[in-house]
Amino acid sequence: MCRLAAYLGTEIPLENIIAKPRHSLLVQSQDAQEAKLRVNGDGFGIAWYGHLPEPGLFKDVLPAWSDTNLPSVCRLVRSRLFLAHVRAATTGATSRDNCHPFTHGRWAFMHNGGIGAFSAIRRDMEALIGDDYYAARRGTTDSELFFLMLLTNGLDEDPHGALETTLAQVLDIAARRTDRSVPVRLTCVFSEGSRIFAFRFADDGLAPTLYLSECLDHGGRAFASEPLEGPCTRWRPVETGTLIELSGAGALARPLFAAEVRAAC
Template sequence: MCRWAAYLGEPVFLEDIVTAPCHSLIEQSHHALEAKTPTNGDGFGVAWYGDRPEPGLYRDILPAWSDPNLKSLCRQIRSGLFLAHVRASTGGATSRANCHPFILGPWAFMHNGQIGGFEKIRRPLEASLTDDLYERLEGGTDSELFFLLLFAEGLEQDPQGAMERATRRVIAAQRGAGIEPSFKLTAALANGETLHAVRYTTHATAPTLYASAFGEGRCIMSEPLDRDGCDWQAVPPGSFVTLSRQGMTVRPFEPASEDLALAG
């Protein structure tokens, strides 16, 4: 599984989260403490918002710890909203197109988790996209396809509802293929103004997610940056988190039908 971090608040240097702390995202890329595998070396990416509506994006297939350009950029770039991701592939080639975050217009998305039986349901899910959305598909991951499903389900008007409806669409496709529903979804989503995150699973244990005040803002990430500094709070499974300049809200995330119990 992957590791990721996102920040919203007064502008800070990306290095304050991505590279500098003792358990920074780069440290987590080769020594994760709460992941299925401790190494996340199948590429990385950062998306940050500045003076333009669309985010800047830098992705590469190198392990995050071995890219000096990433460290240099993080030392120089300040942003009030950014997403950063280190990848441990659960499917799809190690290519730049398969590295997170994914962007479309002002939206950026990254994911830690997996759609079970993806190769058996990929084709019908792709076929359910409009031609315009299908043409935006660049890689071969379940995460990028799910991002495009969010637009098909009304992301721009209703982020939480789109996330729930897209999740239901995945579960319905799994059932249609005779697969027991299996979807781990710990993800972040931003549009330049607001940051959303979700922690959900259809079974077993949802990938970890924590939130904390961070200077004049808030950080949400797969693992705490440290164990002795900020007051990190675990986000409960089955939660949809919204961070804005006004604060943070946590709502129940309930995408599945009543006969599919949430677990975490």
């Protein structure tokens, strides 16, 4: 399982989330407490927003703790909104193109978890991606395909609707092509530069962890796979089957699908 974090608020150095906290993302890359694998050493990435609509992107295949450039980048680069990810590979080779976050236009996307029996359903997923978005594909992961499906399904116009459509498509393909013995587990965080969206979903009820804090020391809000200071009251778990939209005004939760479907998530 990968580990991730995302921040929205006043402009701060990236290190305030990625490196400085007691249980920062950098610490989680070597000592995750709420994942199958404690070590996440198959690459890392950061997408941050500045004065342009499109995010900056810094990714590499080195473990986050061994990249000598990362401390300087995190100390000197400041941003009001950024996404960061450390990878434990489940599908796709260890390559820069397979490291998260993935970006397209103004959007940045990262994922923790996996789409069960991906090799059996990959071709059907690919067939649902619009030509322009398919041409932008660089890697071989289930994560990037899911992101391109979201874009195809209208992420720009309606993030909630695009997510419901994409999830329904993946679940339908999995039901037709597999025996469903391997679950679909998705914890995803994505942004267009002004808001951060996040959700947890699993068809076996075991979605990877995600927490939300709306009261960080520097006045910001954040998502993280594990609380950045360790367990404490200012971090609360994100409910499964719900899309959270985080903005300067706070967190807005919208359920995914009908109640009878959510009960199985």
